[in-house]
Amino acid sequence: MNICVCIKQVPDTNEIKVDPVTHTLVRAGVPSIVNPFDTYAQEVGVRLKEKLGGKVVVISMGPPQAKEALKSCLAVGADAAYLISGRKFGGSDTLATSYILSEAIKAVEEKEGLKFDLILCGKQAVDGDTAQVGPEIAEHLDLPQITYALDIIEEDGEIQVKRECEAGYDMIATKLPAVVTVVKLPYEPRYPTIKSKMAAKKKEIPVLSEEDIPSIDLACCGLKGSPTKVKKTYTPVREKNGVKLAGMPAEEAAEQVVKLIYDAKIL
Amino acid sequence: MCNLTDYKNMWVFIETECGKAKNVGYELLNVAKPLAEEKGCELVAVVIGKDIEGVAKDAIAYGADSAIIVDGPEYEYYTTDAFANAMVALVEKYKPETLMIGATNNGRDMGPRVSCRLKTGLTADCTEIAIDEETGNIAWTRPTFGGNLMATIMCPENRPQMGTVRPGVFKKGAYDEARTGEIIKEDIHTAPEDIRTRLVERVQEVAESINLEEAEIIVSGGRGVGSAENFALLQELADVLGATVGCSRAVVDAGWMPHAHQVGQSGKTVAPKLYFAIGISGAIQHVAGISGSDTIVAVNKDADAPIFDVADYGIVGNLNEVVPALTAAFKAQKN
Numbered sequence: 106m107n108i109c110v111c112i113k114q115v116p117d118t119n120e121i122k123v124d125p126v127t128h129t130l131v132r133a134g135v136p137s138i139v140n141p142f143d144t145y146a147q148e149v150g151v152r153l154k155e156k157l158g159g160k161v162v163v164i165s166m167g168p169p170q171a172k173e174a175l176k177s178c179l180a181v182g183a184d185a186a187y188l189i190s191g192r193k194f195g196g197s198d199t200l201a202t203s204y205i206l207s208e209a210i211k212a213v214e215e216k217e218g219l220k221f222d223l224i225l226c227g228k229q230a231v232d233g234d235t236a237q238v239g240p241e242i243a244e245h246l247d248l249p250q251i252t253y254a255l256d257i258i259e260e261d262g263e264i265q266v267k268r269e270c271e272a273g274y275d276m277i278a279t280k281l282p283a284v285v286t287v288v289k290l291p292y293e294p295r296y297p298t299i300k301s302k303m304a305a306k307k308k309e310i311p312v313l314s315e316e317d318i319p320s321i322d323l324a325c326c327g328l329k330g331s332p333t334k335v336k337k338t339y340t341p342v343r344e345k346n347g348v349k350l351a352g353m354p355a356e357e358a359a360e361q362v363v364k365l366i367y368d369a370k371i372l
Numbered sequence: 373m374c375n376l377t378d379y380k381n382m383w384v385f386i387e388t389e390c391g392k393a394k395n396v397g398y399e400l401l402n403v404a405k406p407l408a409e410e411k412g413c414e415l416v417a418v419v420i421g422k423d424i425e426g427v428a429k430d431a432i433a434y435g436a437d438s439a440i441i442v443d444g445p446e447y448e449y450y451t452t453d454a455f456a457n458a459m460v461a462l463v464e465k466y467k468p469e470t471l472m473i474g475a476t477n478n479g480r481d482m483g484p485r486v487s488c489r490l491k492t493g494l495t496a497d498c499t500e501i502a503i504d505e506e507t508g509n510i511a512w513t514r515p516t517f518g519g520n521l522m523a524t525i526m527c528p529e530n531r532p533q534m535g536t537v538r539p540g541v542f543k544k545g546a547y548d549e550a551r552t553g554e555i556i557k558e559d560i561h562t563a564p565e566d567i568r569t570r571l572v573e574r575v576q577e578v579a580e581s582i583n584l585e586e587a588e589i590i591v592s593g594g595r596g597v598g599s600a601e602n603f604a605l606l607q608e609l610a611d612v613l614g615a616t617v618g619c620s621r622a623v624v625d626a627g628w629m630p631h632a633h634q635v636g637q638s639g640k641t642v643a644p645k646l647y648f649a650i651g652i653s654g655a656i657q658h659v660a661g662i663s664g665s666d667t668i669v670a671v672n673k674d675a676d677a678p679i680f681d682v683a684d685y686g687i688v689g690n691l692n693e694v695v696p697a698l699t700a701a702f703k704a705q706k707n
Contacts, residue, residue: 118518119655130521200488232517234637235496237484240452244488249568250452252481265572270477272632273577279569332493332530336504336511338523341663344681351675351688358687359697362669363705365685371646371667372613 106159106259106281108150109210109221110183111242112143114167114174115232123340130340139174142227146287148294149257150225151182157259159222160184162213166194166206172310179305180297187213191314193323198331199233203241205318205326210246212318216311222281223264228253228288236286243284250284251277256291379531381416382408383468385459386431387479388421390448393430395544395586396474400537401435402545403501404472407510408437410503413469416440420458422448425555432553435545440466440556446564449571450478454562456485461560463490468532470510472501475536487534493527494534499541499641499663509533519637519660538641540585541664582616582632584640589615589647590665592635593623594658596651596672596691600628605692606650609699612706618642620652636661648698651691654679671695 116135124131139147147163154161163178165171166189175186189209197205214220224246229236236252243250253269268275269288297305315321324330348365350358366372382404386397401417408415417431417439428439440462446454459482463471471486473479475497487494495512499522504511509526512535516523527533584590591610593603603617610617618635619628635642637657643664650671652658659682662668670683671694680686687694 116517118520118657121517121520123520130517198493199484200491200493203484203488234516234518235484236480237487237494237496240481240484241488244485250481250485251569253477268477269631270574272582273575275574276572277569278572283568332491332527333495333525334528336524336526338516338521340520341515341522341660345668345684347668347680347682347684347686349675349680349683349686349688355687355689355693355697356700358689359694359701362685362687363698363701366646366667366669367705369667 106153106157106222107219108154108159108161108223108225109213110143110147110150110161110163110178111206111224111226111238112147112163112165112174112178113140113227113230114138114165114171115140115230118231137170137173139177140227140230142229142231142287144294145290146225146227147178147181147183148292149287149290150223153223153257153259154182160217160219162187162217164189164206164209164213166190166202166209169312175310176305176308177297179308180301181295185217186308186310188310188312190312191316193315193326196328196331197326198333199235199237199241200332201326201330203238204245204330205321206238207242207245208318208321209313210242211320212313220282224248224282224284226284226286228286239284239286246284248282248284249279250286251279252286254285254287255289257285374531376529376531379467379469381414381466381468382411382470383416383418383472383532384436385471385473385479386417386419386427387474387476388419388424388427388447389450391421391423391427393419393427394474394476394539396476396479396537396539397431398434398544399539399542400472400474401431403537403542405435405545407501407503411508414438416468418459418462420447420455428555430547432551433547433549435551436553438553438556440558442558442560444561446562446567450481451567451569451571452481452485453567453569455482456489457562458560459486460489462558463532471532471534473534473536475538479536483534483536490532492530492532492534493525494536495525495527496536498535498537501535501537510535515637515660519656540641540643543643577630577632584616584618584633584635584642587616587642588645589613590618590635590642590644591615591648591650592618592620592652593650594620594652595622595626596653597623597628598651602692603628605695609648609695609702612699612702615648620655620658649679649683650695652679653677654682
């Protein structure tokens with residue numbers, strides 16, 4: 106089974122702080138990581154390959170430094186990696202990004218001399234949180250999709266996906282090729298070893314720009330190809346002047362709060 | 373690029389399964405109603421499902437001016453292909469200016485498929501929807517970077533303008549049985565061989581259905597609760613108040629509670645009358661999911677925990693003492 110895993114390098118959003126004076130994001134010193142949901146997509150992809158044979162190719166659209174993220178995927182089982190990076194790609198929203206990735210996937214198939222049976226993405230990236238790029242890649246490639254995967258099982262050239270739903274899960278089957286977006290797995294992604302890290306370091310990561318994807322329609326890329334425009338951004342205001350009780354016995358504090366709640370007719 | 377003046381009216385997708393509507397559709401009608409009035413356009417409920425005429429009537433009672441229904445056996449359970457095909461066909465025929473979709477797992481599965489086929493913009497998980505004064509476009513506001521930043525997004529040159537909204541962010545309007553409106557039936561079908569996914573099995577994991585989005589009172593615990601067993605303290609408080617128990621992501625990661633209970637950016641967005649944050653530090657991802665609460669009560673041993681910044685009432689202390697004291701005090705008050 107040949108598998109393409111789409112990953113994104115993101116800032117660790119747990120580490121992001123808001124500057125209290127300028128009200129902007131402080132990104133300096135915030136580590137870049139592989140989007141956590143994508144690490145699950147990569148792990149299940151590698152496990153399927155180990156069971157069934159084939160190849161796992163990781164791709165990422167981003168600036169040159171996203172190569173670091175691709176290297177870390179090569180260190181945990183991916184066979185090859187491509188960086189999709191070009192001047193005309195900047196400023197893309199999800200529609201343009203998914204278009205570029207879908208064209209890149211076709212270009213990578215040609216370069217690798219194979220056809221992908223399965224395209225895996227994380228459910229969403231933790232910086233943008235849209236969950237749109239996976240389904241949009243499926244639409245551009247006219248493939249079936251299964252989102253919110255908790256596990257993927259292969260059986261007779263078909264896959265069955267355990268799909269998260271509100272009160273439990275559904276088992277959904279589809280024929281290949283298909284696109285699956287992954288939430289979590291019953292197991293954790295593997296860690297690299299020193300040896301696998303060294304080997305990953307030595308591997309070359311080809312960069313595909315607009316010039317390397319001749320079929321691409323540049324009118325569908327970047328700002329020009331993006332129907333959504335960001336009008337403004339701001340940091341949410343979270344200061345409330347609430348009542349805070351400290352340094353008193355639990356019973357007393359509890360009684361006061363309950364009284365305040367009833368006095369304010371909240372209950 | 374399309375001729376913007378061809379596109380009229382505001383649509384809300386009412387998601388159904390087995391003929392039953394999900395509440396988020398009705399919540400969206402309530403948000404869209406004043407916007408449609410401001411625009412002077414019709415508010416249309418779009419219902420896709422099986423045996424859904426009752427749902428269309430309910431949608432009108434909840435504020436829709438009219439409804440379009442697509443009924444068929446293939447819509448009993450959600451599939452990407454059948455639902456996206458039906459929605460795209462409707463949009464191409466009627467050309468709505470705006471389309472809102474509930475950000476359930478199915479809504480977030482269908483939404484991008486539809487917007488991509490129509491080559492238009494989709495804004496995910498909006499928490500605020502307004503009309504931009506200058507351009508008349510919809511201004512969709514959403515949290516990004518894990519809730520650290522809010523972004524207002526517009527789709528100026530493509531139609532329909534599409535957005536998803538998570539369940540529980542907005543409240544349903546009043547049900548007015550006296551309201552009437554036209555119900556248009558559209559016969560749209562996808563052939564079985566063109567539905568490329570198949571539901572093999574449905575497994576209900578949550579014993580009693582947990583409905584955090586509609587709970588009036590929620591008692592939530594975080595890492596500070598210390599163990600799965602200790603959630604019994606929270607359950608006792610919840611029992612006295614008739615509340616639902618929720619938790620933070622740390623609790624799910626630790627395996628103390630199932631994901632269905634999780635509140636926050638990667639869990640449920642909630643908007644209860646009263647929210648208890650017990651042993652929850654108040655990471656921005658959690659706070660992003662509770663900011664619709666009317667009143668927040670925080671209990672934490674760390675006086676500097678950020679949860680106190682958003683709490684209306686805070687108690688600094690040991691939750692093992694404070695929570696039973698709260699339970700006792702509410703019990704006393706009720707008697």
